[in-house]
Amino acid sequence: MNRDSVGETAGTDVIADTAYTSSLREQMLKFATLQLTDPHLAEDAVQDALISAMNNVSEFAGRAAFKTWVFAILKNKIVDILRQRQRLVYASNLLREDEDEQAVSELFDRNGFWQPDDRPLAWSDPHQAFENAEFWQVFETCLENLPPKQAQVFMMREFVQLDSEEICASAGLTLSNLHVLLHRARLRLRDCLEMHWFKAGA
């Protein structure tokens, strides 16, 4: 079976479209920076992933397939890098934990019940928000405002869809650490979306 001629045309088309490639590169960079928290490492990982992808570009029939694949390569590179510096990440994680705890517990009163201003409201028509480009800008800003460790595990879980064991292994966390981080990330992200979108729009 030989699909080369078909694939090559489409693949070359992907590379030839500079606007597309640079937008893709930007998305990858943002993603890698969130995961690695080091812009230089992120840049290297994206570069490597793009080069591997370009070398095999003829295997891809379209942009969607190309993007999925290039992100899969990037994800593997990120996991490798995170494994290498597992101890380092773990150490810096411990340093941040106190600050984090404080910010999240501000949502609740001394007895652990919602502060009146922070009690979640019902969101009207969330699916319509998904259709709105401005919503995604708010979403992105809210993600970027999460503490790095929370953003990292949230993205690994929800964006890359790694399972809990994989995340714990690559980020040097126990399952209970992971659950704490995801809980905090969700509390904050939800709060931020409500403040800057669902409440603001009402």
Next chain:
Amino acid sequence: MINCEHVTRLSSEQQERRLSLRERLVLKLHTLMCRGCRNFDRQLPLLRQAARHYAGRRDGQHPDRDSEG
């Protein structure tokens, strides 16, 4: 202690694992009474959908400028 902080943690963990019968009861009973936690519990699947939608958006950050109005 069964308070909102604890119950939102259960909601969050429900996205990760199957809760025990006791945990599900605690979650259910509390969210029946507490509107804030009920809203939180409903929003978690939306957060997941949003994250996946965000990850899956193709061709850059501005899919449809014309339709913004």
